[in-house]
Amino acid sequence: MGLEKLIFFLSSIPLFVQLDEVLVVENATKYIKHLEERVDSLERRLDSTTGEEDEQSSVVLSEDTKSDSDSDSSLPRILVYISLRDVIISIQCKNHKNIIWETISEVEKQQLSVISFNTMSFGRAELVINILAKIKEGALINANDLRNDMRLVILNLTED
Numbered sequence: 304m305g306l307e308k309l310i311f312f313l314s315s316i317p318l319f320v321q322l323d324e325v326l327v328v329e330n331a332t333k334y335i336k337h338l339e340e341r342v343d344s345l346e347r348r349l350d351s352t353t354g355e356e357d358e359q360s361s362v363v364l365s366e367d368t369k370s371d372s373d374s375d376s377s378l379p380r381i382l383v384y385i386s387l388r389d390v391i392i393s394i395q396c397k398n399h400k401n402i403i404w405e406t407i408s409e410v411e412k413q414q415l416s417v418i419s420f421n422t423m424s425f426g427r428a429e430l431v432i433n434i435l436a437k438i439k440e441g442a443l444i445n446a447n448d449l450r451n452d453m454r455l456v457i458l459n460l461t462e463d
Contacts, residue, residue: 378429379457383446390415390436390444392453397461398430409456410434413449414442 379396394406403422410417415436423431438444 379454379461381450381453381457383450383453385438385444385446385449388438390434390438390449392432392434392436392449394430394432394434394453394457395425396430396432396457398424398428399461402430402457402460403432405456405460406432406453407434409453410436413452414439414444 379394381395382391382393384391392410396402403420407417407420416439418435418437420432420434422433425431
């Protein structure tokens with residue numbers, strides 16, 4: 304009954320080519336098949352994304368909670384952001400010889416590929432290092448572990 308109303312409606316529109324019932328049904332069937340294929344494709348894509356990646360999506364802030372920002376004892380301050388396969392590491396630490404290269408080296412030891420980094424002097428003796436990296440295929444990275452490993456490397460380098 305609904306199909307007949309549709310055909311009647313379409314035939315009442317001026318300059319509209321009349322469609323017979325078979326053509327309407329064929330077009331609707333083709334469109335439904337197209338939508339089913341699209342759903343299957345999206346489901347396969349979703350299945351190929353592992354649950355581990357979803358679990359990795361997190362934002363972890365440094366554990367430093369001191370409000371005295373002038374105190375050197377609170378350094379280094381490290382922020383790690385992980386979203387799927389992208390990682391941003393932001394480090395504020397004492398400036399020390401080779402600290403930039405040692406930090407980059409440690410990042411690469413952590414199954415990360417460094418995409419870019421920049422450094423800025425902050426005050427007289429502090430340095431800010433920002434690193435953008437990608438997690439290597441098959442690697443699992445925990446933001447807390449990464450932050451703690453980076454903290455140990457920097458503390459070892461800056462010990463007097």
